[in-house]
Amino acid sequence: MAEHGPRVAGPGDRARLRILLEVIKAMSAETDFERLLQLIMEETTRAMEADRSTLFLVDHERGELWSRIALGLKERKEIRFKSHLGIAGHVATTGEPLNIPEAYEDPRFNQEVDRQTGYRTRTILCMPVRNKAGSIVGALQVLNKRAGVFTPADEEMLDALASQAAIALENAKLYEDLRKAYEELKQLDAMKGNFLANISHELRTPLAPIIGYVEMLLSARPGPLTDRQRSHLQVVEQAVQRLQGLIEDLLAFVQMEQGELLLQTRPFAIAALLEERARVLTPRATEKGLTVEVAVPSGLPDVQVDPKQISRALMLLLDNAIKFTPPGGRIALGAKAHVAPDDAPPGWPHGYVEVSLSDTGIGIPADKIPRIFEKFYQVDASTTRSYGGTGLGLALVKQIMEAHGTRLAVESTPGVGSTFRLRLPIAHPYA
Ligand SMILES: Nc1ncnc2c1ncn2[C@@H]1O[C@H](COP(=O)(O)OP(=O)(O)O)[C@@H](O)[C@H]1O
Protein backbone atom coordinates (compact mmCIF):
# COMPACT_ATOMS: atom_id res chain seq x y z
CA MET A 1 0.00 0.00 0.00
CA ALA A 2 2.73 2.40 1.00
CA GLU A 3 4.43 2.22 -2.43
CA HIS A 4 1.30 3.53 -4.12
CA GLY A 5 0.62 6.40 -1.75
CA PRO A 6 2.34 9.75 -1.95
CA ARG A 7 3.81 9.40 1.52
CA VAL A 8 5.16 6.57 3.60
CA ALA A 9 2.96 5.82 6.60
CA GLY A 10 4.97 6.34 9.77
CA PRO A 11 4.28 6.13 13.48
CA GLY A 12 3.14 9.80 13.46
CA ASP A 13 0.45 8.92 10.95
CA ARG A 14 -0.82 6.10 13.06
CA ALA A 15 -1.10 8.37 16.09
CA ARG A 16 -3.02 10.90 14.01
CA LEU A 17 -5.31 8.21 12.67
CA ARG A 18 -6.11 7.23 16.23
CA ILE A 19 -6.86 10.84 17.16
CA LEU A 20 -9.02 11.18 14.06
CA LEU A 21 -11.01 8.08 15.02
CA GLU A 22 -11.51 9.42 18.53
CA VAL A 23 -12.71 12.73 17.17
CA ILE A 24 -15.10 11.04 14.75
CA LYS A 25 -16.55 9.00 17.59
CA ALA A 26 -16.98 12.04 19.82
CA MET A 27 -18.57 14.09 17.03
CA SER A 28 -21.05 11.43 16.00
CA ALA A 29 -22.17 10.98 19.61
CA GLU A 30 -23.13 14.64 20.06
CA THR A 31 -26.65 15.46 18.91
CA ASP A 32 -27.01 18.92 20.45
CA PHE A 33 -26.13 21.50 17.82
CA GLU A 34 -24.60 24.13 20.12
CA ARG A 35 -22.51 21.61 22.02
CA LEU A 36 -21.40 20.03 18.75
CA LEU A 37 -20.05 23.39 17.49
CA GLN A 38 -17.97 23.69 20.63
CA LEU A 39 -16.82 20.08 20.45
CA ILE A 40 -15.70 20.37 16.82
CA MET A 41 -13.54 23.38 17.67
CA GLU A 42 -12.01 21.84 20.78
CA GLU A 43 -11.27 18.52 19.13
CA THR A 44 -9.86 20.16 16.03
CA THR A 45 -7.46 22.25 18.12
CA ARG A 46 -6.31 19.12 19.91
CA ALA A 47 -5.99 16.94 16.82
CA MET A 48 -4.20 19.62 14.83
CA GLU A 49 -1.78 20.52 17.63
CA ALA A 50 -2.76 24.13 17.07
CA ASP A 51 -3.45 27.04 19.38
CA ARG A 52 -7.09 27.62 18.51
CA SER A 53 -9.77 26.64 15.99
CA THR A 54 -12.87 28.31 14.69
CA LEU A 55 -15.72 26.76 12.77
CA PHE A 56 -17.47 29.37 10.63
CA LEU A 57 -20.89 28.58 9.24
CA VAL A 58 -22.47 30.18 6.18
CA ASP A 59 -25.67 32.13 6.80
CA HIS A 60 -27.02 32.21 3.26
CA GLU A 61 -29.92 34.50 4.10
CA ARG A 62 -27.74 37.27 5.42
CA GLY A 63 -24.72 36.60 3.21
CA GLU A 64 -22.56 36.25 6.28
CA LEU A 65 -20.22 33.87 8.00
CA TRP A 66 -20.75 33.37 11.70
CA SER A 67 -19.27 31.48 14.57
CA ARG A 68 -20.79 31.04 17.98
CA ILE A 69 -17.72 30.41 20.05
CA ALA A 70 -14.25 31.87 19.70
CA LEU A 71 -12.17 29.36 21.58
CA GLY A 72 -9.39 30.90 23.66
CA LEU A 73 -11.12 34.28 24.03
CA LYS A 74 -12.21 35.09 27.54
CA GLU A 75 -15.82 35.35 26.61
CA ARG A 76 -17.81 33.27 24.20
CA LYS A 77 -19.57 35.39 21.68
CA GLU A 78 -21.05 35.33 18.26
CA ILE A 79 -18.81 36.70 15.51
CA ARG A 80 -20.34 37.70 12.19
CA PHE A 81 -18.89 39.20 9.04
CA LYS A 82 -19.70 39.47 5.33
CA SER A 83 -19.05 36.08 3.80
CA HIS A 84 -16.31 37.16 1.38
CA LEU A 85 -14.09 38.78 4.04
CA GLY A 86 -10.90 37.42 5.54
CA ILE A 87 -9.27 34.05 5.08
CA ALA A 88 -12.37 32.08 6.09
CA GLY A 89 -14.47 34.21 3.74
CA HIS A 90 -12.09 33.48 0.89
CA VAL A 91 -12.18 29.73 1.57
CA ALA A 92 -15.97 29.66 1.96
CA THR A 93 -16.42 31.61 -1.28
CA THR A 94 -13.89 29.81 -3.49
CA GLY A 95 -14.02 26.36 -1.90
CA GLU A 96 -10.20 26.22 -1.99
CA PRO A 97 -8.27 25.44 1.17
CA LEU A 98 -5.65 27.98 2.27
CA ASN A 99 -2.39 27.24 4.08
CA ILE A 100 -0.77 30.52 5.14
CA PRO A 101 2.65 30.40 6.82
CA GLU A 102 2.64 34.07 7.87
CA ALA A 103 -0.72 35.79 8.21
CA TYR A 104 0.61 39.36 8.19
CA GLU A 105 2.18 38.84 4.80
CA ASP A 106 -1.14 37.83 3.22
CA PRO A 107 -3.35 40.72 2.03
CA ARG A 108 -6.53 38.60 2.54
CA PHE A 109 -5.89 38.34 6.26
CA ASN A 110 -8.03 40.72 8.33
CA GLN A 111 -5.73 42.19 11.00
CA GLU A 112 -8.69 43.91 12.65
CA VAL A 113 -9.67 40.76 14.57
CA ASP A 114 -6.19 40.47 16.13
CA ARG A 115 -6.30 44.15 17.08
CA GLN A 116 -9.66 43.66 18.82
CA THR A 117 -8.68 40.50 20.65
CA GLY A 118 -5.02 41.20 21.39
CA TYR A 119 -4.12 37.93 19.72
CA ARG A 120 -1.17 37.46 17.39
CA THR A 121 -2.00 35.18 14.45
CA ARG A 122 0.99 33.60 12.73
CA THR A 123 0.03 30.48 10.78
CA ILE A 124 -3.42 29.71 9.38
CA LEU A 125 -4.85 26.56 7.85
CA CYS A 126 -8.44 26.81 6.62
CA MET A 127 -10.61 24.16 4.92
CA PRO A 128 -14.02 24.45 3.35
CA VAL A 129 -16.78 22.42 5.02
CA ARG A 130 -19.12 20.81 2.49
CA ASN A 131 -22.41 19.03 3.05
CA LYS A 132 -23.40 15.73 1.42
CA ALA A 133 -24.67 17.56 -1.64
CA GLY A 134 -21.26 19.22 -2.03
CA SER A 135 -22.30 22.80 -1.20
CA ILE A 136 -20.07 24.81 1.09
CA VAL A 137 -21.72 25.23 4.49
CA GLY A 138 -18.74 26.69 6.34
CA ALA A 139 -15.01 26.87 6.90
CA LEU A 140 -12.90 25.19 9.55
CA GLN A 141 -9.90 27.27 10.50
CA VAL A 142 -6.95 26.47 12.76
CA LEU A 143 -4.44 29.05 13.96
CA ASN A 144 -0.84 28.95 15.13
CA LYS A 145 0.47 25.43 14.93
CA ARG A 146 2.40 24.67 18.10
CA ALA A 147 5.57 23.81 16.16
CA GLY A 148 6.47 25.13 12.71
CA VAL A 149 4.03 25.58 9.86
CA PHE A 150 1.07 23.47 8.69
CA THR A 151 2.25 20.62 6.43
CA PRO A 152 0.48 18.75 3.61
CA ALA A 153 -0.22 16.01 6.17
CA ASP A 154 -1.95 18.64 8.32
CA GLU A 155 -4.03 19.64 5.31
CA GLU A 156 -5.20 16.06 4.83
CA MET A 157 -6.01 15.79 8.52
CA LEU A 158 -8.01 19.01 8.59
CA ASP A 159 -9.80 17.97 5.41
CA ALA A 160 -10.86 14.72 7.10
CA LEU A 161 -11.96 16.62 10.19
CA ALA A 162 -13.97 19.08 8.09
CA SER A 163 -15.81 16.25 6.27
CA GLN A 164 -16.58 14.61 9.57
CA ALA A 165 -17.76 17.91 11.07
CA ALA A 166 -20.11 18.39 8.11
CA ILE A 167 -21.70 14.98 8.66
CA ALA A 168 -22.04 15.53 12.39
CA LEU A 169 -23.57 18.98 11.85
CA GLU A 170 -26.09 17.61 9.39
CA ASN A 171 -27.03 14.79 11.76
CA ALA A 172 -27.39 17.15 14.70
CA LYS A 173 -29.58 19.42 12.59
CA LEU A 174 -31.76 16.48 11.55
CA TYR A 175 -31.96 15.33 15.13
CA GLU A 176 -32.98 18.79 16.28
CA ASP A 177 -35.64 19.00 13.57
CA LEU A 178 -36.96 15.59 14.63
CA ARG A 179 -37.03 16.64 18.25
CA LYS A 180 -38.95 19.79 17.37
CA ALA A 181 -41.41 17.86 15.21
CA TYR A 182 -41.89 15.38 18.03
CA GLU A 183 -42.58 18.15 20.54
CA GLU A 184 -45.12 19.69 18.19
CA LEU A 185 -46.81 16.33 17.68
CA LYS A 186 -46.97 15.79 21.40
CA GLN A 187 -48.61 19.17 21.82
CA LEU A 188 -51.08 18.40 19.06
CA ASP A 189 -51.87 15.07 20.66
CA ALA A 190 -52.52 16.76 24.01
CA MET A 191 -54.79 19.28 22.25
CA LYS A 192 -56.67 16.47 20.55
CA GLY A 193 -57.03 14.73 23.90
CA ASN A 194 -58.49 17.86 25.47
CA PHE A 195 -60.76 18.34 22.51
CA LEU A 196 -62.07 14.78 22.74
CA ALA A 197 -62.59 15.13 26.49
CA ASN A 198 -64.53 18.37 26.04
CA ILE A 199 -66.60 17.12 23.16
CA SER A 200 -67.59 13.92 24.94
CA HIS A 201 -68.65 15.92 28.01
CA GLU A 202 -70.66 18.23 25.76
CA LEU A 203 -72.29 15.34 23.92
CA ARG A 204 -73.25 13.65 27.16
CA THR A 205 -75.17 16.59 28.53
CA PRO A 206 -78.05 16.75 25.99
CA LEU A 207 -78.40 12.96 26.03
CA ALA A 208 -79.59 12.88 29.63
CA PRO A 209 -82.95 14.65 28.99
CA ILE A 210 -83.51 12.64 25.78
CA ILE A 211 -83.15 9.36 27.64
CA GLY A 212 -85.15 10.72 30.58
CA TYR A 213 -88.13 11.76 28.45
CA VAL A 214 -88.11 8.62 26.30
CA GLU A 215 -88.21 6.53 29.45
CA MET A 216 -90.96 8.65 30.90
CA LEU A 217 -93.05 8.29 27.73
CA LEU A 218 -92.43 4.53 27.70
CA SER A 219 -93.62 4.30 31.30
CA ALA A 220 -96.98 5.57 30.00
CA ARG A 221 -97.30 7.90 32.95
CA PRO A 222 -97.94 10.96 30.71
CA GLY A 223 -100.59 8.91 28.88
CA PRO A 224 -101.30 5.58 27.24
CA LEU A 225 -99.28 4.54 24.14
CA THR A 226 -100.36 2.55 21.13
CA ASP A 227 -98.25 -0.51 20.30
CA ARG A 228 -96.74 1.28 17.30
CA GLN A 229 -95.80 4.30 19.38
CA ARG A 230 -94.24 2.04 21.97
CA SER A 231 -92.16 0.13 19.41
CA HIS A 232 -90.99 3.37 17.77
CA LEU A 233 -89.97 4.74 21.16
CA GLN A 234 -88.10 1.53 21.92
CA VAL A 235 -86.05 2.00 18.75
CA VAL A 236 -85.23 5.54 19.91
CA GLU A 237 -84.33 4.25 23.35
CA GLN A 238 -81.92 1.66 21.94
CA ALA A 239 -80.27 4.12 19.59
CA VAL A 240 -79.80 6.68 22.35
CA GLN A 241 -78.39 4.02 24.66
CA ARG A 242 -75.94 3.00 21.98
CA LEU A 243 -74.91 6.61 21.48
CA GLN A 244 -74.48 6.99 25.21
CA GLY A 245 -72.29 3.89 25.31
CA LEU A 246 -70.08 5.23 22.53
CA ILE A 247 -69.67 8.56 24.29
CA GLU A 248 -68.88 6.87 27.59
CA ASP A 249 -66.23 4.74 25.85
CA LEU A 250 -64.75 7.78 24.19
CA LEU A 251 -64.59 9.63 27.48
CA ALA A 252 -63.07 6.62 29.25
CA PHE A 253 -60.50 6.31 26.50
CA VAL A 254 -59.45 9.95 26.76
CA GLN A 255 -59.29 9.77 30.53
CA MET A 256 -57.20 6.60 30.40
CA GLU A 257 -54.86 8.11 27.85
CA GLN A 258 -54.38 11.22 29.93
CA GLY A 259 -53.84 9.12 33.03
CA GLU A 260 -56.92 10.62 34.67
CA LEU A 261 -58.90 7.44 35.13
CA LEU A 262 -58.02 5.79 38.42
CA LEU A 263 -59.17 2.26 38.98
CA GLN A 264 -61.39 1.44 41.91
CA THR A 265 -60.72 -2.23 42.45
CA ARG A 266 -62.53 -4.51 44.88
CA PRO A 267 -63.13 -8.24 45.20
CA PHE A 268 -65.69 -9.06 42.57
CA ALA A 269 -67.64 -12.12 41.39
CA ILE A 270 -66.69 -12.36 37.72
CA ALA A 271 -68.93 -15.36 36.97
CA ALA A 272 -72.11 -13.36 37.46
CA LEU A 273 -70.82 -10.61 35.22
CA LEU A 274 -70.03 -13.02 32.41
CA GLU A 275 -73.52 -14.54 32.59
CA GLU A 276 -75.11 -11.13 32.68
CA ARG A 277 -73.09 -9.75 29.71
CA ALA A 278 -73.98 -12.84 27.67
CA ARG A 279 -77.68 -12.42 28.54
CA VAL A 280 -77.68 -8.77 27.51
CA LEU A 281 -76.06 -9.52 24.16
CA THR A 282 -77.93 -12.69 23.26
CA PRO A 283 -80.87 -10.91 21.53
CA ARG A 284 -78.49 -9.05 19.23
CA ALA A 285 -76.51 -12.24 18.53
CA THR A 286 -79.66 -14.28 17.88
CA GLU A 287 -80.92 -11.63 15.51
CA LYS A 288 -77.73 -12.13 13.47
CA GLY A 289 -78.05 -15.94 13.62
CA LEU A 290 -75.30 -16.49 16.17
CA THR A 291 -75.32 -18.66 19.26
CA VAL A 292 -73.82 -17.55 22.55
CA GLU A 293 -72.50 -20.10 25.02
CA VAL A 294 -71.27 -19.45 28.54
CA ALA A 295 -69.20 -22.08 30.32
CA VAL A 296 -68.26 -20.82 33.76
CA PRO A 297 -67.35 -23.39 36.43
CA SER A 298 -69.09 -23.02 39.76
CA GLY A 299 -67.10 -21.81 42.74
CA LEU A 300 -64.96 -19.41 40.73
CA PRO A 301 -63.01 -17.20 43.19
CA ASP A 302 -63.53 -13.43 43.31
CA VAL A 303 -61.13 -11.29 41.32
CA GLN A 304 -59.59 -7.97 42.39
CA VAL A 305 -60.73 -5.58 39.63
CA ASP A 306 -62.60 -2.39 38.85
CA PRO A 307 -65.98 -3.98 37.96
CA LYS A 308 -67.12 -1.05 35.84
CA GLN A 309 -64.01 -1.12 33.68
CA ILE A 310 -63.87 -4.91 33.33
CA SER A 311 -67.53 -4.91 32.37
CA ARG A 312 -66.72 -2.28 29.76
CA ALA A 313 -63.82 -4.35 28.39
CA LEU A 314 -66.04 -7.47 28.10
CA MET A 315 -68.72 -5.45 26.34
CA LEU A 316 -66.21 -4.16 23.80
CA LEU A 317 -64.82 -7.64 23.15
CA LEU A 318 -68.30 -9.18 22.81
CA ASP A 319 -69.36 -6.37 20.53
CA ASN A 320 -66.43 -7.24 18.24
CA ALA A 321 -67.20 -10.96 18.38
CA ILE A 322 -70.78 -10.31 17.22
CA LYS A 323 -69.64 -7.79 14.64
CA PHE A 324 -66.92 -9.94 13.06
CA THR A 325 -68.69 -13.33 13.09
CA PRO A 326 -70.89 -14.20 10.10
CA PRO A 327 -74.38 -15.64 10.62
CA GLY A 328 -74.41 -19.25 11.75
CA GLY A 329 -71.36 -18.70 13.95
CA ARG A 330 -70.79 -19.30 17.62
CA ILE A 331 -69.51 -17.14 20.46
CA ALA A 332 -68.23 -18.85 23.60
CA LEU A 333 -67.47 -17.27 26.93
CA GLY A 334 -65.40 -19.20 29.44
CA ALA A 335 -63.47 -18.77 32.66
CA LYS A 336 -60.94 -20.90 34.49
CA ALA A 337 -59.25 -20.38 37.85
CA HIS A 338 -55.52 -20.93 38.20
CA VAL A 339 -55.23 -20.80 41.97
CA ALA A 340 -51.72 -19.88 43.07
CA PRO A 341 -50.03 -21.76 40.23
CA ASP A 342 -46.26 -22.23 40.22
CA ASP A 343 -45.94 -19.55 37.59
CA ALA A 344 -48.14 -17.03 39.45
CA PRO A 345 -46.96 -13.50 38.69
CA PRO A 346 -45.30 -11.88 41.75
CA GLY A 347 -48.12 -9.35 42.15
CA TRP A 348 -50.78 -12.08 42.18
CA PRO A 349 -49.96 -14.43 45.03
CA HIS A 350 -53.40 -16.03 44.87
CA GLY A 351 -53.28 -16.80 41.17
CA TYR A 352 -55.59 -15.63 38.44
CA VAL A 353 -58.83 -16.30 36.62
CA GLU A 354 -58.48 -16.54 32.89
CA VAL A 355 -61.51 -15.28 31.02
CA SER A 356 -61.75 -16.31 27.36
CA LEU A 357 -63.95 -15.12 24.54
CA SER A 358 -63.94 -17.19 21.37
CA ASP A 359 -65.74 -16.64 18.13
CA THR A 360 -65.95 -18.43 14.80
CA GLY A 361 -65.57 -15.16 12.94
CA ILE A 362 -63.47 -13.80 10.11
CA GLY A 363 -60.25 -13.87 12.18
CA ILE A 364 -57.29 -11.52 12.07
CA PRO A 365 -54.21 -11.95 9.86
CA ALA A 366 -51.11 -12.65 11.98
CA ASP A 367 -49.28 -9.53 10.82
CA LYS A 368 -52.24 -7.34 11.80
CA ILE A 369 -52.58 -8.68 15.35
CA PRO A 370 -50.07 -6.26 16.93
CA ARG A 371 -51.83 -3.36 15.24
CA ILE A 372 -55.44 -3.99 16.31
CA PHE A 373 -54.71 -2.52 19.76
CA GLU A 374 -53.63 0.80 18.26
CA LYS A 375 -56.23 3.52 18.54
CA PHE A 376 -58.33 4.01 15.40
CA TYR A 377 -56.81 0.94 13.71
CA GLN A 378 -59.16 -1.34 11.82
CA VAL A 379 -58.05 -4.27 9.66
CA ASP A 380 -60.71 -3.54 7.10
CA ALA A 381 -62.23 -0.09 7.25
CA SER A 382 -65.10 -1.19 4.99
CA THR A 383 -66.64 -3.29 7.80
CA THR A 384 -67.03 -0.01 9.70
CA ARG A 385 -69.39 1.19 7.02
CA SER A 386 -71.59 -1.87 7.38
CA TYR A 387 -71.29 -2.49 11.14
CA GLY A 388 -70.06 0.74 12.67
CA GLY A 389 -67.06 1.22 14.91
CA THR A 390 -64.40 3.72 15.75
CA GLY A 391 -61.31 1.54 16.10
CA LEU A 392 -61.04 2.66 19.71
CA GLY A 393 -62.51 -0.48 21.30
CA LEU A 394 -59.43 -2.68 21.57
CA ALA A 395 -57.20 0.31 22.41
CA LEU A 396 -59.47 0.95 25.36
CA VAL A 397 -59.53 -2.74 26.35
CA LYS A 398 -55.74 -2.77 26.25
CA GLN A 399 -55.57 0.32 28.47
CA ILE A 400 -58.02 -1.17 30.93
CA MET A 401 -55.98 -4.36 31.12
CA GLU A 402 -52.73 -2.44 31.53
CA ALA A 403 -54.27 -0.36 34.31
CA HIS A 404 -55.03 -3.67 36.03
CA GLY A 405 -51.39 -4.70 35.58
CA THR A 406 -52.27 -7.45 33.15
CA ARG A 407 -52.36 -8.14 29.44
CA LEU A 408 -54.67 -9.31 26.78
CA ALA A 409 -53.69 -12.32 24.66
CA VAL A 410 -55.10 -13.05 21.21
CA GLU A 411 -55.04 -16.11 19.02
CA SER A 412 -56.64 -15.89 15.67
CA THR A 413 -56.83 -17.76 12.38
CA PRO A 414 -58.32 -15.97 9.39
CA GLY A 415 -61.52 -17.67 8.30
CA VAL A 416 -61.67 -19.82 11.45
CA GLY A 417 -62.04 -17.47 14.40
CA SER A 418 -60.44 -15.58 17.24
CA THR A 419 -59.93 -16.08 20.96
CA PHE A 420 -59.20 -13.24 23.35
CA ARG A 421 -57.94 -14.11 26.83
CA LEU A 422 -57.67 -11.87 29.85
CA ARG A 423 -56.08 -12.81 33.15
CA LEU A 424 -57.55 -11.23 36.24
CA PRO A 425 -55.87 -11.44 39.65
CA ILE A 426 -57.69 -13.50 42.27
CA ALA A 427 -58.65 -11.36 45.24
CA HIS A 428 -57.23 -11.98 48.70
CA PRO A 429 -59.41 -14.76 50.15
CA TYR A 430 -60.01 -12.84 53.39
CA ALA A 431 -60.39 -9.38 51.85
N1 LIG B 1 -63.30 -10.81 17.17
C1 LIG B 1 -62.69 -10.25 16.11
N2 LIG B 1 -62.62 -10.93 14.93
C2 LIG B 1 -62.01 -10.40 13.87
N3 LIG B 1 -61.44 -9.17 13.86
C3 LIG B 1 -61.47 -8.45 14.99
C4 LIG B 1 -62.10 -8.96 16.17
N4 LIG B 1 -61.99 -8.01 17.13
C5 LIG B 1 -61.32 -6.99 16.59
N5 LIG B 1 -61.02 -7.24 15.28
C6 LIG B 1 -60.26 -6.37 14.37
O1 LIG B 1 -59.62 -5.35 15.15
C7 LIG B 1 -60.05 -4.06 14.74
C8 LIG B 1 -60.06 -3.12 15.89
O2 LIG B 1 -61.08 -3.43 16.81
P1 LIG B 1 -61.74 -2.28 17.67
O3 LIG B 1 -60.60 -1.51 18.27
O4 LIG B 1 -62.74 -2.86 18.60
O5 LIG B 1 -62.39 -1.34 16.60
P2 LIG B 1 -63.81 -1.41 15.88
O6 LIG B 1 -64.60 -2.51 16.50
O7 LIG B 1 -64.40 -0.06 16.13
O8 LIG B 1 -63.51 -1.64 14.43
C9 LIG B 1 -61.40 -4.29 14.12
O9 LIG B 1 -61.74 -3.27 13.20
C10 LIG B 1 -61.18 -5.63 13.42
O10 LIG B 1 -60.49 -5.43 12.21
Ligand SMILES: [Mg+2]
Ligand atom coordinates in the same frame (compact mmCIF):
# COMPACT_ATOMS: atom_id res chain seq x y z
MG1 LIG C 1 -64.82 -2.76 18.51
